[in-house]
Amino acid sequence: MAESTGTQTTADDLDPRWNWERPLAAPGRTNVDFEERVDFRRLHRYRVSRAQQALARSELGAILCFDNNNIRYLTSSVIGEWSRDKFCRYALFTGKPDPYLWDFGSAASHHRLFAPWLKPDHCRAGMLGLRGSVSEQANLFKNAAKEIADLLRFEGVANMPLGVDVVEPPMMFALQREGIDVRDAQQVLLDARQIKSMDEIILLNQSAAMVDGVYHLIAEHLKPGARENEIVALANKFLYDNGSDDVEAINAVSGERCAPHPHNFTDRMYRPGDQAFFDVIQSFMGYRTCYYRTLNVGLSTQGQEDAYKQAREWIDNAIAMVRPGVTTDKIAAGWPAATEFGFENEMEAFGLQFGHGLGLALHERPIISRLVSFDQPFELQEGMVFALETYCPAADGSGAARIEEEVVVTNDGCRVITLFPAQDLFIANKY
Secondary structure (H helix, E strand, O other): OOOOOOOOHHHHHHHOOOOOOOOOOOOOOOOOOOOOOOHHHHHHHHHHHHHHHHHHHHOOOOEOOOOOHHHHHHHHOOOOHHHOOOOOOOOEEEOOOOOOOEEEEOOOHHHHHHHOOOOHHHHEEOOOOOOOOOOOOOOOHHHHHHHHHHHHHHHHOOOOOOEEOOOOHHHHHHHHHOOOEEEHHHHHHHHOOOOHHHHHHHHHHHHHHHHHHHHHHHHHHOOOOOHHHHHHHHHHHHHHHOOOOEEEEEEEEEEEHHHHOOOOOOOOEEEEEEEEEEEEEEEEOEEEEEEEEEEEEOOOHHHHHHHHHHHHHHHHHHHHHHHOOHHOOOOOOOOOOHHHHHHHOOOOOOOOOEEEOOOOOOOOEEEEOOOOOOOOEEEOOOOOOOEEEEEEEEOOOOOOOEEEEEEOOOOOEEOOOOOOOOOOEEEEEEO
C-alpha cells in the first residue's frame, strides 16, 4: 500500500509559480511527458498549504467539511456530482498535511488503492443520514461525532473550536453533545481558496477554452426553428465530450424572455431577429466557468444594438479597473443603480451587474455588487480569478444584452480568459 506523500510543507508548495511574462496556457485534457502542464500533486500540496495558513490565522483548531468543493480542495478527491447535495462525505482537517476523509461505502477502499497522496488509514467509510432518509435514532450522527471528538483529542486540538462549513442539524447537535464548540469554517476556507496557483489558473483557462468552443457551436446552430433546450443539449454533449466533469447549468434565454432575466431555459423556438443570451456554468477538473454571451438570430434592431453597446461599456470600464489594490466598491460604483435599468432595488437586480470569484465553486471571493460592495469593500489581489458580468435590456423591448468576462488578476492589471468574440453584438447566421 502506498504511503502518503504529504509529510512536510515546503517553500515550493507555497510558491504559486506565476510568470505573467508568458501567455496563460490552456494545454488540453491530458498530461504529457514532453512539456509541463498541470502538476496535480503540486496542486494538492499548494491547496493544503493554503488551508494550513488560513487555519493558523483563525481561532479554530480544526475544520470539518461537508461541502464537496472544500472536500476536493483539501483531499483532491471526488466521487461524482450526485453526492453534492447528499451530505454523505466529509473530511476533517487539523492543520497537518494529511486530512481524514470519510467516503461513501466502497469509495473509501477505492481511494486507499488509487489516491496514494492520502494516508490509507485516513480513508474511511462513513455515512450519516442522507438528508433525513436514515433516522437520527440509528445513531450514525452520534457515532460519527464521537469518532471526530476522539480524533480531535488525538490530534491535540480538542480544546479549540471546530469549524464546520455546511452541516445537517442532527450532526451539529451531535457534535455539540460531545462538548465541541462548533463555529463557521466557510470564511476560513474561502480565505484559503481566493488566491490561485498557476496550476489552478491553467485549469480555469482550459475550462474557459472549452466554452469558447461551445459558443462557436451555438453560433452555427442558432437559427429559426431551433429551440432553447436543443441548444442546451448540444452544449452539454460538447462539454462532456471534451472533458467536463460537471455541467452545472446552461442558461438559454431569448426573445421576450430576456427581460427580466429568468436564469433558466425552456423549449422556446428561436425566431428571426431574436436576441439570445447564454450562460455556460461547467467545470474541468473541478474548476468552473461562468461565461455569458449574447448572440442575435440572423439580424438585429437598433434597440438591441444600443443595449449591447451599453452592456459592453459597463463591462469594459470594470475590466480596465482591475488590478491589485483596487477595492470592489470602486468597480461596483461604475455600474448603474437598479432603478436605472428597470428594477426597484439592488436586491431585485442582484447578479445582473455583478462580479464573483471562480474556482472549485461558482461563487468565491471577491463578490462585486452594488448590494454589498459599498458597505463591505474587498481588496483585489494578484492571483485572484473572477467573472465580471453586465446586463442591459433593450429600450424598445426587443430583448436584452448579457456579457460576461473571466479575468485573472496579474501583478499590473488583468488578463481576460473568455475569448469568444464579444466586443460587438454577434449576429449568428446573418441574413
